[in-house]
Amino acid sequence: MAEVNDLDKSKAQLIEELAALRAEVATLRQQSFTDSSGKPIQPQLCVEIPRTAGWGGTIDYRNGETAEFHQLLEKLQKCEFTWQTVQRIAHVGSWQYDFLTETVSWSDGVYRIFESDPTLPPSQRETLEQYIHPDDRERYREAIGQVSGGESFEIELRILRPSGEIRYVEVRGEPGVFNEQGQLIRVFGTLLDITERRQAELNLKESNAKLTALSDNIPKGFLYRIFYESSNGFYFNYISAGVERVLGITPAAVLQDKNVLYNLIFEEDQQRHLQLNENSLKTLSPFEMEMRIRRITGQIRWFSVRSSPRRLEDGRTVWDGVAVDITKLKQVEAALRHSEAEMRAMVKAIPDMLIRASKDARQLFFSPGTLTPYIPAEPFEEKSFYDILPVDVVDQRMEYVRRAIETRELQVFELDISINGRIEHRETLVAAINDSEAIIVVRDMTERHWLEQAKDEFISMVSHELRTPLTSIQVALSLLDDGLVDPISEDGRTMIHIVTEGVDRLVRLVNDILDLKRLESGKLRIQKHACQTQDLIDAAIRQMQDLASQSNITIFPPEESYEVWADCDRIVQVLTNLLSNAIRFSNPGAMVWVNVKEWNGKALLFSVKDKGRGIPADKLGSIFERFQQADGSDSREKSGTGLGLTICQKIVQQHGGCIWVESRLGQGSTFYFTLPVEEGKDHAK
Amino acid sequence: MPNRRILVIDDDPGICQVVQIAFKVITHWEVLIATSSQTGITLAEAEQPDAILLDVMMPKEDGLITIEKIQKKLTIQSIPIILLTAKAQAKDQAKFAQLPIAGVITKPFKAATLVSQVRDLLQWGE
Numbered sequence: 001m002a003e004v005n006d007l008d009k010s011k012a013q014l015i016e017e018l019a020a021l022r023a024e025v026a027t028l029r030q031q032s033f034t035d036s037s038g039k040p041i042q043p044q045l046c047v048e049i050p051r052t053a054g055w056g057g058t059i060d061y062r063n064g065e066t067a068e069f070h071q072l073l074e075k076l077q078k079c080e081f082t083w084q085t086v087q088r089i090a091h092v093g094s095w096q097y098d099f100l101t102e103t104v105s106w107s108d109g110v111y112r113i114f115e116s117d118p119t120l121p122p123s124q125r126e127t128l129e130q131y132i133h134p135d136d137r138e139r140y141r142e143a144i145g146q147v148s149g150g151e152s153f154e155i156e157l158r159i160l161r162p163s164g165e166i167r168y169v170e171v172r173g174e175p176g177v178f179n180e181q182g183q184l185i186r187v188f189g190t191l192l193d194i195t196e197r198r199q200a201e202l203n204l205k206e207s208n209a210k211l212t213a214l215s216d217n218i219p220k221g222f223l224y225r226i227f228y229e230s231s232n233g234f235y236f237n238y239i240s241a242g243v244e245r246v247l248g249i250t251p252a253a254v255l256q257d258k259n260v261l262y263n264l265i266f267e268e269d270q271q272r273h274l275q276l277n278e279n280s281l282k283t284l285s286p287f288e289m290e291m292r293i294r295r296i297t298g299q300i301r302w303f304s305v306r307s308s309p310r311r312l313e314d315g316r317t318v319w320d321g322v323a324v325d326i327t328k329l330k331q332v333e334a335a336l337r338h339s340e341a342e343m344r345a346m347v348k349a350i351p352d353m354l355i356r357a358s359k360d361a362r363q364l365f366f367s368p369g370t371l372t373p374y375i376p377a378e379p380f381e382e383k384s385f386y387d388i389l390p391v392d393v394v395d396q397r398m399e400y401v402r403r404a405i406e407t408r409e410l411q412v413f414e415l416d417i418s419i420n421g422r423i424e425h426r427e428t429l430v431a432a433i434n435d436s437e438a439i440i441v442v443r444d445m446t447e448r449h450w451l452e453q454a455k456d457e458f459i460s461m462v463s464h465e466l467r468t469p470l471t472s473i474q475v476a477l478s479l480l481d482d483g484l485v486d487p488i489s490e491d492g493r494t495m496i497h498i499v500t501e502g503v504d505r506l507v508r509l510v511n512d513i514l515d516l517k518r519l520e521s522g523k524l525r526i527q528k529h530a531c532q533t534q535d536l537i538d539a540a541i542r543q544m545q546d547l548a549s550q551s552n553i554t555i556f557p558p559e560e561s562y563e564v565w566a567d568c569d570r571i572v573q574v575l576t577n578l579l580s581n582a583i584r585f586s587n588p589g590a591m592v593w594v595n596v597k598e599w600n601g602k603a604l605l606f607s608v609k610d611k612g613r614g615i616p617a618d619k620l621g622s623i624f625e626r627f628q629q630a631d632g633s634d635s636r637e638k639s640g641t642g643l644g645l646t647i648c649q650k651i652v653q654q655h656g657g658c659i660w661v662e663s664r665l666g667q668g669s670t671f672y673f674t675l676p677v678e679e680g681k682d683h684a685k
Numbered sequence: 686m687p688n689r690r691i692l693v694i695d696d697d698p699g700i701c702q703v704v705q706i707a708f709k710v711i712t713h714w715e716v717l718i719a720t721s722s723q724t725g726i727t728l729a730e731a732e733q734p735d736a737i738l739l740d741v742m743m744p745k746e747d748g749l750i751t752i753e754k755i756q757k758k759l760t761i762q763s764i765p766i767i768l769l770t771a772k773a774q775a776k777d778q779a780k781f782a783q784l785p786i787a788g789v790i791t792k793p794f795k796a797a798t799l800v801s802q803v804r805d806l807l808q809w810g811e
Contacts, residue, residue: 460772464742467771471793472699475707478795484710491706498699 084108091193095122096176099148099185104128113169113193115161133158133166140171147173147187156194168198215240220325222246226258226307228281228317234258237318246325248296266292266300281317284309290326302330344379353442356433359405361385361398364437371426371444372419393417397428401438404430414445425449461627465509465642469502476502512643515573516626519650526567526654533596533604534561536568540575541594544583551588555579558595562604565678570651574659577644578608578671585669586612603657603674611668615661623661624649648673689714689809690732694725694751695740695769704738707796712804722746726754729761736787736807741770752784767806 084107086092093109106114106122114131116123123131132140136157143153152174158166173189215223222242228234236258239251243261253260265273269291280287286308292300307321347354347367356365362384366377375388385394393415400411411430416423425448429441476495479485486492518524537557548555564571575594582592592610599605615623627642652659656676663669691714693704701718708714717732719725722743729737737755741748748768756762765787770777773791781789788806790799804810 464771467792468697468700471771472697472703474793475700475703475796475799478797479703479707479710482797484796485706491710494702494706498703502699 088112093191095189095191097173097187097189099183099187110191113167113191114159115163115165131159131161133160143171143173147175147189148184150175150184156198167193168195170194212240216242218242218322218324220246221303221323223320223322224307226319226321228319229315234277236261243323246295246301246323247293261293264294264296266294268292280307280309280319284311284317287319287321301325301327347379353440355440355442357385357397357401357438357440359401359436359438361394363388369442371442372424374417374419390417397430397440400428400430401440404438405432405435408432414449458626461642462509462513465627466506469505469509473499473502473506509643512647515647516643516650519647519654526570526651528565528567528655531564531566531568531571532561533558533564533606536566536571537575537594537596539572540579543572543576544579547580548583548592551583551586551590553583553586553589554591555583556591556593558597560596562596562598562677564604564675566655566675567651571655571675574648574651574673575606575608577648581644581671582608582610582612582669585614586610599674603676605672605674607670607672609668609670614665614667615663615669616665620661620663624659689736690717690734691715691736691738691803692717692719692725692729692732692734693738694719694722694743695738696720696743697740700740700769703796704799707799711796711800722748722751722754725751726758726761729755729764730758733760734764736803737764737766738790738803739766739768741768741772749784752786756785765807767803 088109091109091113093111093113094107095104095110097104104122104124108118110122111118122128129137129140139155140157143155146153152172154170154172156168156170159169160166170192171189172192173187175184176188177184177186179185218240220242222245223238223240224236224243225238226234227237236255239254239261241251243254244250247261247264249260249264262270262273269289273289273291276287276289279285286306288306290302290304293303294300302325303323304326305321305323307319309317309319311317350367351370353369353371353373354365354367355363358364362382363377364380364382366373366379366381368376373388374390374393377383377388385397389397396413396415400413403409404411412427414425414427416425418424423446424444425446427443427445429443430438431441432438476499480487480492480495485495487496515524534557541555541557544555579592579594586592590611592608595607595609597605624645626646649659652673652675657674659671659673661669661671689712691708693701693716695701695704695718698720701720705716705718708716717728717734719728722745725737725739739748739751743751746754748770752766755764755766766785767787768781768784768789769792770781770789771792778789788802790802790806794802
């Protein structure tokens with residue numbers, strides 16, 4: 001029945017309408033009706049107005065139905081319906097207090113709010129008070145007192161539902177109907193359930209309190225809100241209590257004057273601060289800056305300050321931000337940088353190659369040290385090993401990495417790797433750092449490895465060279481000793497001869513080895529004196545004379561003689577060695593020439609020439625190495641120790657000279673060596 | 686009693702001489718000598734000795750190469766070979782163990798020891 005636009009009417013309007021209706025009814029009640037003859041008639045129709053209309057009771061009309069009455073009733077009912085709907089929708093209820101009957105009556109809405117049984121009459125007086133929160137009862141009574149005195153009231157109080165639930169309500173009351181004497185006989189009022197609204201308010205309050213608690217308790221930091229308007233510039237609207245803790249200034253002071261805070265910003269950072277502020281204002285982009293701020297005590301601290309701006313409808317710009325003390329962080333960063341720099345310097349000084357490897361074959365850190373990397377890489381450039389090393393090298397390495405991580409024991413292995421065409425021998429150590437990483441240290445062992453191999457070879461050779469003459473000595477002597485051969489027999493004499501030769505050979509070998517060792521270790525010091533080359537050559541020829549005579553070989557010395565500054569005995573040794581070779585590799589009856597002449601004005605050139613067997617071209621390069629025999633033939637009749645030329649080379653080198661050979665197979669050899677002539681010494685003939 | 690003939694191949698002529706005399710005096714075996722692999726093989730083919738005493742370390746072609754060559758020649762591949770060597774290290778012994786030879790004798794040795802070892806290895810008990 002009610003129309004949509006009726007619902008728009010405010011409850012105030014509706015109350016007015018109802019009041020007007022009631023007034024009309026009251027007027028009607030006082031009207032007298034006459035019938036057609038003019039005789040007064042009493043309305044006889046009693047209309048029971050339902051209690052839900054807000055009042056109960058009957059209206060007694062003495063006369064019969066009248067059209068006016070029906071209209072009125074209809075109007076009333078319409079209004080009533082509207083009013084009910086409004087109440088239902090708006091969680092509002094209306095009530096009435098009748099002073100005459102001293103009763104209160106409720107609309108459906110009130111029952112709904114109270115959640116009490118609508119079939120029962122409303123609670124009265126004291127029972128009603130039961131439903132009001134004890135703390136609010138006093139105010140309720142006051143309000144009633146107020147309206148009884150003819151004044152409207154509006155209060156908020158809490159009511160208790162039968163379930164025990166507390167609801168917040170807004171109660172309004174106003175004086176409604178007065179009698180002819182002007183006494184208040186009826187009070188009208190409304191009841192509005194505002195629990196949701198109140199709850200929302202409480203939540204907001206709670207939320208604010210939370211925020212304040214949080215912001216005030218940010219460790220080493222504070223929250224803030226800054227406004228900018230063209231008339232006032234920048235000003236703080238809010239700053240949390242933390243600012244006092246971290247800087248020693250109070251929020252109140254900052255709110256009053258932003259410079260209390262701004263002046264504490266470190267001088268060097270102020271410019272940038274202003275610039276970033278302007279920028280943020282212009283572009284509405286977030287403000288972010290690490291800056292130094294002085295505490296009120298003077299101590300400088302680092303802060304990370306961040307805020308995001310919004311433009312408000314009124315043209316102001318607002319930033320909500322947070323500032324956090326990051327001094328500790330900065331200190332740690334600086335310490336880390338410092339320690340990293342130290343580490344880099346240390347690592348650079350370490351000659352070994354250092355690698356930090358992950359379990360999945362990734363190189364995390366690399367320092368080559370003095371070694372040449374297979375493929376160069378930057379220190380912190382992460383790479384997969386498979387991209388920078390041959391597959392088999394990586395596989396081998398990763399095997400040891402895994403072993404190191406599993407067993408937590410140091411792993412050591414050696415490998416050969418070809419670097420730029422040269423085979424290098426490297427020792428690798430692997431130690432686990434944690435469950436997924438290991439550190440690898442690589443050392444170049446090429447020289448040591450080569451030296452060890454050379455040493456092994458040398459020992460092997462020497463051992464063979466010693467055992468060979470010892471064999472013939474032992475066999476021969478054992479035959480003589482066991483009496484199996486008579487010393488004075490032909491066989492016996494052969495045996496003795498073989499022993500003698502064998503012993504000689506051993507003696508030469510032992511001497512040569514000792515010489516060589518002393519020359520190499522530097523224990524044999526060259527002691528230079530003035531020598532005449534004539535004397536040196538003569539001494540060497542004298543020593544070799546017997547050997548030469550045995551094969552009818554003639555040695556031709558030079559005619560010239562020069563003075564040279566050298567270790568005479570050692571040079572004689574060199575000449576003796578060269579002569580010995582020349583004799584041994586010449587055929588019987590051959591000739592050997594010894595010569596010496598000036599060379600480039602700074603040295604003397606010695607030469608020993610033979611026309612013997614010669615040396616094959618492929619052996620020329622290695623002939624000065626140890627135990628190199630240049631035997632072109634199968635026979636080994638004139639075997640030397642194999643160390644002679646090596647010793648010659650060492651002696652000549654120690655004098656500062658060079659030694660070399662020119663030879664043709666089948667045509668003979670010429671050995672040359674130079675000895676520098678000291679400056680200032682002239683050579684006399 | 687068949688007279689044994691042994692071929693000794695060693696680049697050191699001193700050793701060849703003393704070994705020859707040792708066998709002559711102790712066992713009366715005939716000893717042929719050669720101072721290189723080449724001469725030795727030629728002599729073996731020509732003379733068909735009953736055994737070969739072969740030096741390991743010789744210049745040009747050493748004992749091991751000589752063994753390979755002998756193995757390839759039908760007429761001499763079944764002649765038992767005993768190596769004479771100054772190398773006594775374990776890794777060398779292991780290498781020799783793989784070869785098709787009768788045995789290894791290490792230098793130096795006394796005359797009588799040499800003879801008895803040869804007898805044992807070839808099982809020529811007399």
